[in-house]
Amino acid sequence: MRYVIIGNSAAAVGTIEGIRQVDGAGxxxxxxxxxxxxxxxxxxxxxxxxxxxxxxxxxxxDDFYEKNGVTLLLGRHVCAIRPEEKTVLLxxxxxxxxxxxxxxxxSRPFIPPMEGLEMVKxxxxxxxxxxxxxxxxALTPKSRVLIVGAGLIGLKCAExxxxxxxxxxxxxxxxxxxxxxLDAEGSSIVQRLLEAKGIVxxxxxxxxxxxxxxxxxxxxxxxxxxxxxxxxGVRPNTELVAQAxxxxxxxxxASDCGETSLPDIYAAGDCCESYxxxxxxxxxxxxxxxxxxxxxxxxxxxxxxxxxxxxxxxMNAIGFFGLHMITAxxxxxxxxxxxxxxxxxxxxxxxxxxxxxxxxIGNVERAGIYTSLIRExxxxxxxxxQLIKEKxxxxxxxRKQRAEKLGGMRI
Amino acid sequence: MKKIxxxxxxxxxxxxxxxxxxxxxxxxxxxxxxxxxxEIHPRIRIEERGNVSFAVSCRHCDEPLCVKSCxxxxxxxxxxxISIDPEKCVGCxxxxxxxxxxxxxxxxxxxxxxxxxxxxNAGGLPACVKGCPNKAIVFExxxx
Numbered sequence: 001m002r003y004v005i006i007g008n009s010a011a012a013v014g015t016i017e018g019i020r021q022v023d024g025a026g027x028x029x030x031x032x033x034x035x036x037x038x039x040x041x042x043x044x045x046x047x048x049x050x051x052x053x054x055x056x057x058x059x060x061x062d063d064f065y066e067k068n069g070v071t072l073l074l075g076r077h078v079c080a081i082r083p084e085e086k087t088v089l090l091x092x093x094x095x096x097x098x099x100x101x102x103x104x105x106x107s108r109p110f111i112p113p114m115e116g117l118e119m120v121k122x123x124x125x126x127x128x129x130x131x132x133x134x135x136x137x138a139l140t141p142k143s144r145v146l147i148v149g150a151g152l153i154g155l156k157c158a159e160x161x162x163x164x165x166x167x168x169x170x171x172x173x174x175x176x177x178x179x180x181x182l183d184a185e186g187s188s189i190v191q192r193l194l195e196a197k198g199i200v201x202x203x204x205x206x207x208x209x210x211x212x213x214x215x216x217x218x219x220x221x222x223x224x225x226x227x228x229x230x231x232x233g234v235r236p237n238t239e240l241v242a243q244a245x246x247x248x249x250x251x252x253x254a255s256d257c258g259e260t261s262l263p264d265i266y267a268a269g270d271c272c273e274s275y276x277x278x279x280x281x282x283x284x285x286x287x288x289x290x291x292x293x294x295x296x297x298x299x300x301x302x303x304x305x306x307x308x309x310x311x312x313x314x315m316n317a318i319g320f321f322g323l324h325m326i327t328a329x330x331x332x333x334x335x336x337x338x339x340x341x342x343x344x345x346x347x348x349x350x351x352x353x354x355x356x357x358x359x360x361i362g363n364v365e366r367a368g369i370y371t372s373l374i375r376e377x378x379x380x381x382x383x384x385x386q387l388i389k390e391k392x393x394x395x396x397x398x399r400k401q402r403a404e405k406l407g408g409m410r411i
Numbered sequence: 412m413k414k415i416x417x418x419x420x421x422x423x424x425x426x427x428x429x430x431x432x433x434x435x436x437x438x439x440x441x442x443x444x445x446x447x448x449x450e451i452h453p454r455i456r457i458e459e460r461g462n463v464s465f466a467v468s469c470r471h472c473d474e475p476l477c478v479k480s481c482x483x484x485x486x487x488x489x490x491x492x493i494s495i496d497p498e499k500c501v502g503c504x505x506x507x508x509x510x511x512x513x514x515x516x517x518x519x520x521x522x523x524x525x526x527x528x529x530x531x532n533a534g535g536l537p538a539c540v541k542g543c544p545n546k547a548i549v550f551e552x553x554x555x
Contacts, residue, residue, distance in 0.1 A: 014479075042482045046501045052483070056499050059484045289480035289505060296479065317505040326508045364504055366513025368476075376511075387460075392513055394467060395458050399419070405512065406465060408416045408553050 001026035003302060004088060004096055006078050006240070007104030008032035009041060010288045011269025011295035013060055015102045016068050018299020018307065026303065028070045029096060031088070035075040036129055038064065042288055044132035045160030054129070081244040083262050100264050100302040103252065104295060105237035107270040107286060111230050114148075116210035122227045126157040127234070135161070138227055142166045146215055146225035148207060150177040152318060154231035158199055159320050169223050171202040171215075181316045181327045185337070186359050189345055193323055236271045236284055249273065251284040256308040258298025266302055268294040274312040278330040278356050278374060285314050311375045317364070326367040329357030329374045336389070348389060353379050366392040412491040413552050415528070415537060417466045421547035422457075424464030429453035431542030432468075435532045452519055454526040455539045455548075466539065466548055469493060469514045469526040477506035477515055477525075485522070492530055497522035 003019055005012045008030050016028060043057040065072055077091040081103075087095045109125035117123060124135045135157075139145070143165040147154045150172035158168050170177075176187035177194070191201060202217060209216045215223045236251040247253040247261035252272035254260055260267050269291035273282040293309050300307035315328035333351030344362035348355065348370075355373040369392035372378070388396035394405060403409040430446060432453035439445035455468035471493050478486045478493060485499035486506055500522035506515045507523065518524035528550075529537040540550045 010482075040483050042503070043501060051501050052499075057483065061484075288482045289476075289509065292479050315508055317503055317508040319503065324504055326504060328508065364507055365516065366510075367504075367508050368506075368510035368515070369513045371508055372511035393458055394465075394512065395460050395463065399463075402419060402465065405470075406417045406419070406467065408414065 001303070002097060002099045003028045003102070004098035004100075005030045005102040005104060006032075006088065007102070007106055007269065007271075008034060008036075008038050008072075008074070009104065009106055009269065010059065010291040011104035011106070012102065013038055013064075014292040014295025014297075015104060015266075015268060015299035015302070016070060018296040018301075018305075019303045020068050020299075022300055022303035022305040024069075026099075028068065029073060029098075030065070030070055031073040031076050031078055031090070031096065033075065033077045034128060034130070037062065039129055040288070041127065041129075042156075044126065044129060045156035047129075047132055048136055048157075048160035048164075049162070057129075078240060081240050081262075081265065083244050083265060086264065098264070101266065102258070102295070102298060102302065103241055103260070103265065103267040103271060104269045104291075105240060105271045107234040107236045107284075109153075109230060110233045110235045112232060114207055114210060117228070117230075119212070120210050120228050124227070124229050126153055126229050126231055132160075135227075135229065139165055143227050144225045145169070145227045145229065146171065146223055147229045147231055148172075149229075149231035149233070150174065150201065150203065151180060151231065151233065152178065152316070153234075154229065155194070155320065156318070157229055157231060158194070162197060162199070162321075165227075167200070168198070169200045169202065169225070171205055171207060171217065171223070173204070173206045175204045177201065177203070181318075181359075182325070182361075183331060183335075183347060183359060186325070186327075186345060186347070186361055189343075189361055190320060190323065190325070194320060197321055234270070234286060236286075238271055241265070241267060241271075249282070253282070254294075254298075256297070256310050257301035258294060258309070259301070266298045268298045274309065276312055276314060276330075277310075277377065278313055279332070285312055287315065289315070313371065313375050315371060317367075323362065324364045325359070325361040326364045327357075327359045328367075328371050329355070331357045331359075333357070338389070350380065353381055355380060369393065412471075413550050414471055414491075415468055415526070415540060415548060415550055416553065417548050419463065419465035419547070421545045422464045422466065423545050423547070424457060424459045425544065426457050427542050427544060428455050428466050428539035428548055429457060431538040432526075435529055435538035438532075452516075452524070454516070454524055456516075466543075467512060467514055468539065470512055471526075471528070476509040476511065480505050480509040492528055493525070494527045494530065495523060495525055497524075 252267040258266040270286040297307040297309035347359040349357040433451035437445040
């Protein structure tokens with residue numbers, strides 16, 4: 001069996017580990033246009049602020065490919081998939097034949113048309129290791145950095161470069177920061193912290209025009225800058241599958257074992273959709289844990305095993321300057337907010353007798369117990385909800401459930 | 412493989428397991444020296460309410476969500492034991508978000524910590540099991 005994987009990040013690694021659980025013999029070829037050993041993309045901000053190194057941010061050990069019998073084609077670009085002859089075509093003309101193909105092509109930064117942006121010399125995106133290195137090379141202690149986008153990527157970039165530049169300004173069209181993971185109150189808590197660190201926000205605003213060293217905003221305000229980072233969002237890399245005739249909606253359409261609409265072609269990770277159990281909709285969940293698990297299930301299926309990735313839940317664990325937050329699920333439902341005197345913020349959202357989502361800022365202890373209620377769709381009537389609301393604890397479960405969880409009893 | 416199991420019926424709520432855990436991972440050879448006057452950060456934690464108490468530590472799951480979710484590759488599974496490489500861990504707490512048992516926790520040095528079945532300290536029978544005076548925590552092979 002010849003397995004070919006396009007991509008070399010979390011979904012690809014999941015696929016390799018999934019295949020090898022079932023098939024120790026088949027050949028695996030990984031093709032990636034990035035020239036690096038597999039590394040963790042979310043760690044690039046930690047790299048800039050010195051909390052990790054290029055060596056330590058490797059997602060798997062140095063001997064990973066060798067141990068898994070993987071042939072690596074790095075720095076090579078796939079330009080087409082030919083399903084009729086079961087090959088992928090590389091830019092340099094080489095053809096690679098596959099029996100099972102995994103498309104784990106991820107996503108790329110979305111750069112909206114902005115007047116004058118192409119004239120800005122020091123403009124960057126913040127997604128790959130190369131992005132981080134080129135941005136870093138352009139920074140000086142005097143740099144005035146303008147970040148367009150107050151989402152996860154933009155703000156992690158801000159944290160990463162904080163302390164090594166002169167100033168950081170962040171512009172976003174939304175009226176609050178991190179709108180994809182936080183509610184209004186949560187956004188304001190985190191915004192206050194970032195402002196206290198000297199980061200300046202321009203919200204409900206956007207860049208009308210870039211001039212040399214100045215950005216004119218829609219509001220009429222002006223921001224002086226030398227470096228621009230565009231972090232407004234990402235777009236899935238779906239083109240290879242679309243051009244091969246595969247079904248693509250927002251992302252590549254894939255079953256719960258990763259099959260696309262094309263025979264023997266699978267997809268996983270940020271390029272494809274998964275079924276979000278909290279909203280009941282197919283959507284792109286561009287999250288590393290999701291990518292890994294989707295890839296693993298697909299890898300097992302590609303090798304003829306039985307695996308399904310059915311419990312996709314949007315979730316994020318992130319921190320800024322030591323303030324941690326964990327969020328998960330959907331916020332559509334009955335919300336209950338609990339705040340304590342130490343400034344910890346908690347919101348629990350329930351609907352139809354289930355926990356659907358939560359936000360924890362500050363104290364994130366044992367958050368996984370909440371995540372598990374969402375993922376397993378545990379009826380809240382079956383546990384002591386008052387107790388679990390107070391804090392995540394196994395005490396809220398029945399003695400019998402605990403015997404199963406902790407005592408290894410199968411009941 | 413052998414794993415830690417708890418039987419809450421026998422738990423006295425004495426918290427000795429927490430102290431033995433903290434001591435075992437302190438690197439000290441004298442328990443009094445290791446623990447006197449400090450706030451301990453054990454990897455096993457007692458939950459208690461009314462007359463119910465029980466210890467919670469890593470289950471070393473067959474399908475470890477913490478390992479699969481770890482964004483840095485710091486959490487790994489080898490021979491059934493899930494362990495953390497504190498050098499690789501950046502303290503993002505994705506594992507805390509993922510663990511259904513609440514058995515992964517921040518450590519004092521920024522990385523996370525969790526029960527590693529005493530494989531990285533003196534070894535042998537895990538210290539919490541050895542120290543439990545009422546056999547409420549056991550280390551056994553079970554066909555489950």
